[in-house]
Amino acid sequence: MSTILLRCAVSVISLCMMCKPLLAEEDSSFWDGFRIGGYTSVDLHIPRTETTRLNWNELAMIVTWDKNTRIKFFGELDLEDVASYNHRQGLDFRDAYINPERLYFDVNLTERANVRLGRFLTPLGRWNQLHASPLVWTASRPLATTELFPTFTSGIQFFGTLPFQERSLDYQIYSATMNAQPESRGETQYKDMRGARVALNNVFNFTDENAGLNTIGLNYATYREEQSFGPKYSLLGVDFLIEFNRWELSGEAYTRKIDHGQGGGSGFYLQSAYLIKNDWYWITRLESLHQPDTSNAERWIIGVTKRLKPNQLLKFEVVGGNGEYEDIPRGFTTSFAMMY
Amino acid sequence: MRFYLLSIWIIVAGFLPGLALADEPVIAVIVSAQAAYTVPVATNDLASVYWRKKLYDNHGKPLHPANLSSDHPLRLRFSQQVLHSSPRSQVGYWNEQYFHGIQPPYTVESQEAMIRYVAYTESAIGYIDACKVDERVKPVIWVTANKILGEAPALRCSTATP
Known part of the structure; x- marks a missing residue:
């Protein structure tokens, strides 16, 4: 782990230094291009069958470098599972680990095309690309967005936006070039990831004064399980987001096939967020996950979330249904998340 | 009598709001007038630029x-017509x-501040009341009550926005 981190750090510093000559004519310093931010979240779980516990989930640091050239750098280094507390074991820091979540350079090729090199969030659906606690309405994450595909890819991605009339089409085409992934706990390891996503924005061209974002995305990817002779999967997915008046509706659905057309699992979620009053939102979600080798899960979630400030969310939710997964056990959860 | 009532209803329901919209100031999307700082902007690209998808x-x-502050009337209209959403609903985005x-786009507090920012910043894009355009900036796109135009419409400059 420490070797990986060291390599990442050396790579980033080397590449940033390579950018420096391009800026020789700029008045301001090379270091002025850096920005630092991050996010953090704390959960209190009161499960139906297990002990109540308090988790400090992550302390994330985001570093960007942008000096108004065609090259940009983005890095996110997370301290995951920072600490937990329950009345039996007391305060526990043993599960903490460092995860270089994202490290990449973006290079602008043309006004419609960019290339991303490094480790990035796999562009499958919306949730995976926006999974940070302060950006999502619930403390729990839909199982279909964690169990069916690799959440990170190390390689190359071409992306951009093509406008036409009132609408626009975002595209992302990517391929893994490195299969050695930094450790990410509890996830199936995959390799040879390749895929594409297109998303049509402003689909309905709402003109009402309460209109918001509305987008539909299509996803396709192929990949293998990392173990020897692991199966090759092909995955097809669709996702959407509609905001109108006080409603935000979103969802994703995936179906996966193994080499010779056998079913390799499927899953979906449908979520609604309704603005009640004073930045309090009523949240509901239905989700399902089917995998060949594990038990199926059908979960429901209801809750309320308060946007305390534009960068802070306070969440209360009840998780029910069948299928017990580690991330959020069935029961009550409250969470506070903020960006800084 | 029935025809008379129908005519009144059509006027009240359709024509009067049209008149109200006609009083909305035309918004001019502006770039710097200086050759070194100016930038071409296509009508189709305007939303992508303001969503920061086209960088x-x-x-x-x-x-x-650059944007005006989130409660400025021109910002509300620009956001509604170009981005199809209100500034408030863009917080999550x-x-x-x-x-x-x-x-997000840089924010300025007034139209004069917008003119100064756009005039003296390389590749800057902003928007103001079309009647406030002066020699420091160049209008390239016009946002009327219901259209986004690449050519200047006829302007009535009797009323001015703050």
């Missing part, structure tokens, strides 16, 4: 869009972009 022009220069290292 560079066709020469690879980074674009610098800009948090998401921050997560990907992208900053």
Whole structure:
């Protein structure tokens, strides 16, 4: 782990230094291009069958470098599972680990095309690309967005936006070039990831004064399980987001096939967020996950979330249904998340 | 009598709101008038620029869009007509972009501040009341009550926005 981190750090510093000559004519310093931010979240779980516990989930640091050239750098280094507390074991820091979540350079090729090199969030659906606690309405994450595909890819991605009339089409085409992934706990390891996503924005061209974002995305990817002779999967997915008046509706659905057309699992979620009053939102979600080798899960979630400030969310939710997964056990959860 | 009532209803329901819209000031999307700082902007690209999805022009220069403050009447209209959403409903979107290292457009408090920012910033894009355009900036796109135009419409400059 420490070797990986060291390599990442050396790579980033080397590449940033390579950018420096391009800026020789700029008045301001090379270091002025850096920005630092991050996010953090704390959960209190009161499960139906297990002990109540308090988790400090992550302390994330985001570093960007942008000096108004065609090259940009983005890095996110997370301290995951920072600490937990329950009345039996007391305060526990043993599960903490460092995860270089994202490290990449973006290079602008043309006004419609960019290339991303490094480790990035796999562009499958919306949730995976926006999974940070302060950006999502619930403390729990839909199982279909964690169990069916690799959440990170190390390689190359071409992306951009093509406008036409009132609408626009975002595209992302990517391929893994490195299969050695930094450790990410509890996830199936995959390799040879390749895929594409297109998303049509402003689909309905709402003109009402309460209109918001509305987008539909299509996803396709192929990949293998990392173990020897692991199966090759092909995955097809669709996702959407509609905001109108006080409603935000979103969802994703995936179906996966193994080499010779056998079913390799499927899953979906449908979520609604309704603005009640004073930045309090009523949240509901239905989700399902089917995998060949594990038990199926059908979960429901209801809750309320308060946007305390534009960068802070306070969440209360009840998780029910069948299928017990580690991330959020069935029961009550409250969470506070903020960006800084 | 029935025809008379129908006529009144058509006027009240359709024509009067049209008159009200006609009083909305035309918004001019502006770039710097100085050759060194100016930037071409296509009508089709305007929303992508303000969503910060299009970050560079066709020469690879980074674009610098600017917004008026979120409660300014011109900002509300621009947001509604160009971005099809209110500034308030964009909070989540800009948090998401921050997560990907992208900053929202720079914000200025007044139209005069917008003119100064656009006039003296390379590849900057802004918007003001079309009647306030002066020699420091060049209008390139016009946003009327119901259209986004690449050519200047007829302007009535009797009323002015703050």
